[in-house]
Amino acid sequence: MKSALLALLLTLPLGVACAADDPLSSWNEGQSKQAIEKWVAEATQTNGKNFIPLDQRFVVFDNDGTLWPEAPLTFQLQFVLDEIKRLAPQQPQWKQDALVQAVINNDLKSVMQSGKKGLMHLMTLTHSGMTTDDFAQRVSHWVETQRHARFGCRYDQLGYQPMRQLLDYLRANGFKTWIVSGGGIDFMRVLAQKMYGIPPEQVVGSFSLSEFSISDNGTQLRKTLNGAFYDDEVMKPVAIHLFMGRQPVAAFGNSDGDVPMLQYTSANPHYKTFGLLLHHTDAAREYAYDVHPPASGKLVKGLTLATQQGWTIVDMQQDWKTVFDPAQCVPEKNQ
Amino acid sequence: MKSALLALLLTLPLGVACAADDPLSSWNEGQSKQAIEKWVAEATQTNGKNFIPLDQRFVVFDNDGTLWPEAPLTFQLQFVLDEIKRLAPQQPQWKQDALVQAVINNDLKSVMQSGKKGLMHLMTLTHSGMTTDDFAQRVSHWVETQRHARFGCRYDQLGYQPMRQLLDYLRANGFKTWIVSGGGIDFMRVLAQKMYGIPPEQVVGSFSLSEFSISDNGTQLRKTLNGAFYDDEVMKPVAIHLFMGRQPVAAFGNSDGDVPMLQYTSANPHYKTFGLLLHHTDAAREYAYDVHPPASGKLVKGLTLATQQGWTIVDMQQDWKTVFDPAQCVPEKNQ
Numbered sequence: 001m002k003s004a005l006l007a008l009l010l011t012l013p014l015g016v017a018c019a020a021d022d023p024l025s026s027w028n029e030g031q032s033k034q035a036i037e038k039w040v041a042e043a044t045q046t047n048g049k050n051f052i053p054l055d056q057r058f059v060v061f062d063n064d065g066t067l068w069p070e071a072p073l074t075f076q077l078q079f080v081l082d083e084i085k086r087l088a089p090q091q092p093q094w095k096q097d098a099l100v101q102a103v104i105n106n107d108l109k110s111v112m113q114s115g116k117k118g119l120m121h122l123m124t125l126t127h128s129g130m131t132t133d134d135f136a137q138r139v140s141h142w143v144e145t146q147r148h149a150r151f152g153c154r155y156d157q158l159g160y161q162p163m164r165q166l167l168d169y170l171r172a173n174g175f176k177t178w179i180v181s182g183g184g185i186d187f188m189r190v191l192a193q194k195m196y197g198i199p200p201e202q203v204v205g206s207f208s209l210s211e212f213s214i215s216d217n218g219t220q221l222r223k224t225l226n227g228a229f230y231d232d233e234v235m236k237p238v239a240i241h242l243f244m245g246r247q248p249v250a251a252f253g254n255s256d257g258d259v260p261m262l263q264y265t266s267a268n269p270h271y272k273t274f275g276l277l278l279h280h281t282d283a284a285r286e287y288a289y290d291v292h293p294p295a296s297g298k299l300v301k302g303l304t305l306a307t308q309q310g311w312t313i314v315d316m317q318q319d320w321k322t323v324f325d326p327a328q329c330v331p332e333k334n335q
Numbered sequence: 336m337k338s339a340l341l342a343l344l345l346t347l348p349l350g351v352a353c354a355a356d357d358p359l360s361s362w363n364e365g366q367s368k369q370a371i372e373k374w375v376a377e378a379t380q381t382n383g384k385n386f387i388p389l390d391q392r393f394v395v396f397d398n399d400g401t402l403w404p405e406a407p408l409t410f411q412l413q414f415v416l417d418e419i420k421r422l423a424p425q426q427p428q429w430k431q432d433a434l435v436q437a438v439i440n441n442d443l444k445s446v447m448q449s450g451k452k453g454l455m456h457l458m459t460l461t462h463s464g465m466t467t468d469d470f471a472q473r474v475s476h477w478v479e480t481q482r483h484a485r486f487g488c489r490y491d492q493l494g495y496q497p498m499r500q501l502l503d504y505l506r507a508n509g510f511k512t513w514i515v516s517g518g519g520i521d522f523m524r525v526l527a528q529k530m531y532g533i534p535p536e537q538v539v540g541s542f543s544l545s546e547f548s549i550s551d552n553g554t555q556l557r558k559t560l561n562g563a564f565y566d567d568e569v570m571k572p573v574a575i576h577l578f579m580g581r582q583p584v585a586a587f588g589n590s591d592g593d594v595p596m597l598q599y600t601s602a603n604p605h606y607k608t609f610g611l612l613l614h615h616t617d618a619a620r621e622y623a624y625d626v627h628p629p630a631s632g633k634l635v636k637g638l639t640l641a642t643q644q645g646w647t648i649v650d651m652q653q654d655w656k657t658v659f660d661p662a663q664c665v666p667e668k669n670q
Contacts, residue, residue: 058536132576238547
């Protein structure tokens with residue numbers, strides 16, 4: 001008995017230490033976690049047949065729905081709506097603007113029905129005219145003052161913990177982590193360093209061209225919507241080539257908009273690549289979509305192609321021990 | 336005598352070692368070299384008032400005329416002309432193309448007179464339609480087979496040695512070196528790693544959007560001239576913001592097209608910045624322009640602004656011990 005107790009005492013701390021040392025501790029044991037670990041182990045094994053040289057370890061992550069939630073609205077669309085409300089009191093001419101009034105009255109249905117044209121109008125009001133520095137400050141101010149309606153936390157506390165661990169784990173193994181997302185490049189860059197440890201120059205997104213000018217007050221870069229590039233679908237590989245200048249060795253996404261990026265990555269002729277699609281199956285802790293037919297259409301093609309391409313499908317409900325970092329955000333149990 | 340000899344013997348190797356260890360050994364002693372060394376020393380002195388944190392040490396270099404020659408033709412325009420000649424035998428329909436025939440007949444005057452429209456036509460023939468991989472191979476093949484008419488060396492042996500040393504020196508001091516040039520992004524990326532130690536993702540240039548497609552043969556990125564962005568003048572700060580997402584702490588150029596980039600850098604509100612303009616004054620070893628009035632117009636505004644902004648003007652003839660690395664390229668004495 002005594003020696004058994006001693007053994008237990010000696011064993012326990014070690015067991016605890018091992019659990020704490022697991023860089024992917026918020027992932028449940030299972031096929032997804034194993035697939036990630038196996039690929040990384042092979043890619044980093046010098047002289048192994050699947051070794052990837054350090055200077056080729058470029059991996060790309062979608063952001064909306066892959067690193068943070070995208071349902072029911074993307075964070076950036078929520079920012080647009082919140083900005084309209086914040087700015088409206090200083091813009092008396094907006095009283096005649098039906099779309100702005102719909103935003104102020106929380107008439108989301110009308111906002112959605114305004115379609116692409118309406119959205120561009122709201123983008124013009126909130127994403128152009130100001131300097132790039134001013135825009136960054138507006139995003140920071142929004143993050144500091146607003147809380148997510150369902151989870152009750154700051155938006156920058158809502159990065160998925162398992163994905164943040166995955167980013168850290170990949171970087172610890174010499175991978176350069178990039179974001180390639182449909183989200184606005186200037187919007188994401190304000191948040192990506194702190195939330196994900198990804199510096200501005202490794203954040204690629206939808207963009208438009210700023211305008212440079214010099215006056216007595218110094219130089220200015222002012223946001224416009226000119227030359228707009230929407231970084232989704234087939235434009236993701238285009239953006240990767242433009243910004244990164246090379247084919248990635250791994251790609252992580254969650255929707256059919258990410259499929260071309262995964263296909264481009266899988267077609268890398270030089271290395272054994274890795275593809276992963278996050279399946280939103282967890283209505284209790286986050287959101288469930290594309291689970292029961294008829295699918296919403298966000299992730300249909302990707303699920304079909306996954307088997308054929310050997311991509312890993314992450315089942316959020318099954319594969320993730322936690323969704324958000326409990327040290328940052330403990331969502332209310334009942335919404 | 337004996338002890339003096341001993342002292343000499345003990346001292347000499349040290350003296351030799353010091354000269355060999357000078358990371359800027361191809362720069363003559365003088366104000367330019369001193370200015371560079373002083374700024375780097377201050378920027379890297381922890382707790383000093385001009386200290387720049389490691390993660391903010393982003394510096395930008397123009398390429399044509401700053402890292403390699405641009406006179407009488409840019410390397411990329413020479414590539415265009417050489418490609419037209421190489422491809423012509425397989426393109427019988429080009430026989431009816433007056434501009435192509437002018438290229439084949441070395442009628443540079445007609446080529447230049449064709450203006451922007453003519454240039455775009457030649458760009459279409461040599462910079463679109465092929466895959467991005469195929470284009471990279473064409474550039475590599477060109478570099479391997481062609482020699483610079485005046486210097487007799489491969490084009491990738493013609494990086495300025497003092498600037499290559501400067502790049503190494505800055506990187507050794509924790510700076511991230513970027514190219515921001517009017518040259519084509521896909522063209523420069525083939526050469527920048529080997530010539531300058533600058534990886535593809537840190538090369539920014541003029542660009543257009545490729546086209547992504549998937550067929551039975553796999554995925555393809557094909558070059559087009561759509562969405563063309565000309566990375567010069569006021570568009571350089573725009574490109575820096577787009578690709579790098581932050582204001583640099585130092586900028587290096589050689590023409591008025593680089594002035595907005597230097598102004599944007601000098602306006603960095605957080606750090607003591609450094610600006611440098613390379614003045615081509617050396618007809619014997621390279622080229623001399625903008626030296627005697629009337630200036631050619633390439634570097635006029637920059638020279639005027641330099642004093643007011645505290646930028647360093649490098650006089651190629653005075654400041655550089657060597658122009659090209661003698662281990663790579665020894666130009667003929669008489670052309």
